Amino acid sequence: MLKWAQKLGMLLLLFALWEVLARSGVWNKHLFPGPLEVVESLIAMARDGRLGGATLRSMGRLLRAYAMSVSIGVPLGLLIARLAFFRNAVKPVVAGLQALPSICWLPLALLWFGLNDSAILFVVVMGSVLGISIATEDAVNGLDPQLARVARTLGVRGLRFYFGVLLPGALPGIVTGLKLGWSFAWRALLAGELLFVSGGLGQLLTMGRELMDVTQVMAVMLAIILIGVTVDRVLFQTVEAKLRRRWGLTTST
Amino acid sequence: MVRRLFERLRGLRQVAPHLLRPAHVNADRAKISVAQLGHHYANKVVALKDVNLNVRSGEFVCLLGPSGCGKSTLLYALAGHVVPTGGSVAIDGKPIQGPGPDRLLMFQEAALFPWLTVRGNITFALGARGVPRNERRERADTFIQRVRLEGFADTLPHQLSGGMKMRASLARALAVDPTVMLMDEPFGALDAQTRVHMQELLQSIWMRAGKTVVFVTHDVQEALMLGTRVVLMAPRPGRVVEDLEIHLPMPRSLEDPSLDAMARDIRHRLRAVEGPLENQHPEPLPRRTQTPSSLPRPSIVTGR
Numbered sequence: 001m002l003k004w005a006q007k008l009g010m011l012l013l014l015f016a017l018w019e020v021l022a023r024s025g026v027w028n029k030h031l032f033p034g035p036l037e038v039v040e041s042l043i044a045m046a047r048d049g050r051l052g053g054a055t056l057r058s059m060g061r062l063l064r065a066y067a068m069s070v071s072i073g074v075p076l077g078l079l080i081a082r083l084a085f086f087r088n089a090v091k092p093v094v095a096g097l098q099a100l101p102s103i104c105w106l107p108l109a110l111l112w113f114g115l116n117d118s119a120i121l122f123v124v125v126m127g128s129v130l131g132i133s134i135a136t137e138d139a140v141n142g143l144d145p146q147l148a149r150v151a152r153t154l155g156v157r158g159l160r161f162y163f164g165v166l167l168p169g170a171l172p173g174i175v176t177g178l179k180l181g182w183s184f185a186w187r188a189l190l191a192g193e194l195l196f197v198s199g200g201l202g203q204l205l206t207m208g209r210e211l212m213d214v215t216q217v218m219a220v221m222l223a224i225i226l227i228g229v230t231v232d233r234v235l236f237q238t239v240e241a242k243l244r245r246r247w248g249l250t251t252s253t
Numbered sequence: 254m255v256r257r258l259f260e261r262l263r264g265l266r267q268v269a270p271h272l273l274r275p276a277h278v279n280a281d282r283a284k285i286s287v288a289q290l291g292h293h294y295a296n297k298v299v300a301l302k303d304v305n306l307n308v309r310s311g312e313f314v315c316l317l318g319p320s321g322c323g324k325s326t327l328l329y330a331l332a333g334h335v336v337p338t339g340g341s342v343a344i345d346g347k348p349i350q351g352p353g354p355d356r357l358l359m360f361q362e363a364a365l366f367p368w369l370t371v372r373g374n375i376t377f378a379l380g381a382r383g384v385p386r387n388e389r390r391e392r393a394d395t396f397i398q399r400v401r402l403e404g405f406a407d408t409l410p411h412q413l414s415g416g417m418k419m420r421a422s423l424a425r426a427l428a429v430d431p432t433v434m435l436m437d438e439p440f441g442a443l444d445a446q447t448r449v450h451m452q453e454l455l456q457s458i459w460m461r462a463g464k465t466v467v468f469v470t471h472d473v474q475e476a477l478m479l480g481t482r483v484v485l486m487a488p489r490p491g492r493v494v495e496d497l498e499i500h501l502p503m504p505r506s507l508e509d510p511s512l513d514a515m516a517r518d519i520r521h522r523l524r525a526v527e528g529p530l531e532n533q534h535p536e537p538l539p540r541r542t543q544t545p546s547s548l549p550r551p552s553i554v555t556g557r
Contacts, residue, residue, distance in 0.1 A: 146362055146364045150366075152352050153356075153357055155353075155382060156377075156378075157381075160380065164381075165366065168368045169366075169368075171368070246368060247367050247411075248367045248412075249367075
């Protein structure tokens, strides 16, 4: 309860500070609108459907790209952890590519795919798939050796071992990787959408800039924060917490 | 000095001369036969040297000795988790090659799958042994009852106490019905009270199930309480020094005075083989040992 009060208090304090600064007139009001105006603009955009439409497009893209990332990244991580060839040959490549910020793929993607959705999808996938596969590999390698031993002595092998011991044993780590992958994907998506006409949240931001509408820019930023936090808190943290409790990784309270 | 010690030893030995007798088992009648077994780890540590041991079907053999005497290595060789560098290990006359369904290894840790309930752990193991799906649940419940965990079938491992976890692990081991159970200090991590309960439980189950058990321990009382035979081992290099049958009827009790007498006898025998260095220590046996750290971490590959 106190924790929530503190959180809320801090938030209110920030908004109040923002409002005071905006009203003090230190900066031009057009360049530094207060939170009330920003929220108003946000509500207006939500009303006329611009925000909803942009969010839907962005999320649709993100989901498609993320699904691809997961379906490539998790098996890739598993392979790297389990097969010597992948560990020796593929892992260095993955680690090397991971050093490249995802947005750096955009020029290449634009040349390859043209100015369309595929280019953005490519950037988002490249931004998240490597992180997911590295986290999966870590999680699989981190399997409790005791469990591996007991699986051996019980004669658990083959697919039963993969799906009954290895994956469940690594699941908390994999979910952490998925969460990380999601935030990478979210970043890559918005960076990609900013750069060309895409109809998503990123474009809403760019449009605000082009119209010199700082209020809209700030409102969209606020919306992006809200969506990001919601997905992270509501979806991943809940799943992660549940999983860790069931696996007995946290002391149950 | 040496003579005095020797005389003292002989005097103590007479306390229970009829209870501890040297074991003689013919190799051709044995369930498990270990011959001239030797093993050294990659770091040149000689874990076992010329170990011979024959175990009859239905026996409860305790491997007893201080840490570093190779008792765990011997057990892991029987389990097929360690490939010895010399000698032969055979079960029913067939050389052991890797882990098999006839043998089951139990560890100091309960090693339950944390995401499965107690029943889930057992049914999963039964599935791996090819038990039909519709029989698994009933069989799991039978063994949950046998280790007296009724009411905890749907509980997750992390919600159980240490002793209950061990009982669940025991139920899982019994349910897959191996002919040989290999136990590596399974009660070593439990508190004294729980350990006694577990020993009594294991004894009653063993008397019923009639399995062949090889049980590693460093606890003299535990070995005498549970075993039909106790094999004393000594370190540097790991070897068998004495192989004794325990002629004391079951069920046994830790309060039995003849058990105490035997324990004293065994301690002196162990002290004698430890050499003069260890003679300075009043109690050469460590309270608890871990699996040798030099044991290779098993590869998690089971498919091959």
